[in-house]
Amino acid sequence: MSAACYAEFACRVPKAGSAYVYIxxxxxxxxxxxxxxxLILEHSLAVAAISRAAIGYIDALTNEAVQSSLPTYLQEHSWDYYSVIFIIIIGILVCCGIKSTTLFMKFFSAINILVLCFVIACGLALADINNWQDFLPFGAASIFEGAATAYYGFIGYDIITVSSEEAITPGRSVPIAIMLTVLIENILYLLATIVFTLMIPYTEIIEDAGLSSAFGYNGWKWAETVISVGAVAAMTAAIIMSAVAMTRAVYAMACDGTIFKFLGRVNSKTQVPVIATIAVTIITCLSAFFIDLEELAQMFSLGTLLAYMLVALGSIVIRFHPLDLITGEPFEVTKTSENAPLFRKHDTWQTEQTCALLAFVVFTIFANVCLAVIPVIDNNGAAVSCYILLGIFCLLMIGSLVYFSYISEENQLPVEYKIPFSPYFPAASAFLNMYLMTQLNLLAWTRVGIWLVMGLAVYAFYGNFHSTLENTDRVEKDIEKIDQRSKVQIFKEDTS
Structure with missing residues (x-):
């Protein structure tokens, strides 16, 4: 669902920045x-988490020689400087330019696919249906908890849209690339997971090196080595992709002036925002050193789900908004102008449409709060009350969406791809993303909340005064003042 929302946005807005530009x-x-x-936090956490996981596989490959070489006080706090070294190497590679990174990504991605195919083929020979006897040992709720935590495995299409400005025919190639990515990911992940859970009891899985531990459990030591090498190669490709996406997000924000503009300076030789790359590499190194893998995955998934939820809501807006997404003008008017947000002026959308969409968001939040509270309630009366409230909020949520659809008229801007069943399809995507967010722990919410507070401080004291939009509005106001002064001067001259 989220991929479909990104695909339509990529057709309408083929620019670097992905969700940032869309929102x-x-x-x-x-x-x-x-x-x-x-997004900066999301991709930096992705790089940090994957680098930690890669070090885990290297550790398994070397019979825990990596972990044991760390000082005792670092092991006690789960601090890891090997992942920091790994990230610095990747940062240097990204600074060399997109051509070099693309070559490495293609090479490592090919290894990743080959290794997954190897896991599926060889794993079938070791499959034991008895390992499924204790199916869902932690209950059905654990499926959603696991899905929320492991969501970072499906960020490939987000990275595609970040670089869509560099595509030759983005209106056609980007949606196709997104859909193929999601399809291939789902097939490979599903088959690999089925085989993996049939190979080894869940109690014997080594968290830091799951796939390789399954082959080691069955005595296939040579296969364990192959899997570990392939996993490190796959993770290296994922780290490079996330690092590229992270720098593009910083570049887009710096160009708009919402963060420090010097971060948007591009090296003339490599065409890479080197300062931005260095800055986010430092943030990523700190995250990888101090935060363990599980917490990194939780924080990263929370940031990803938040971005996907807002993109889903934004895809409803662009489908039913009467103004052109790029020019900010009505569709029947042909006029070239700079990019203008649709909500820049107060009269850009009908009040009823705005209120209906906001009502959907509010009732969706309340419904998800009820869903999150119900599993932890012991009192039957309180649980029944929550179920009743959940039903009421769901009815109000659906009602507000139906009313929005009734009063809105879809714009006729021709694009090569449109989300089916809008606004219901993207609305369902927003609801599911929000629900998965409620499955993540409080510590992840707290850390991400602190990061957002820091960001709002940057915006309040810098971005609010230096953004392109703010400067444009200021110029327009100055022009209006000059016009008024000219009119007053002409009036005085006429009266005299």
Missing amino acids: YLTLGELAAFVIGWN
């Missing part, structure tokens, strides 16, 4: 800054 044009600058600031 900027639909929901306004402040919402865009929040999501852009969140």
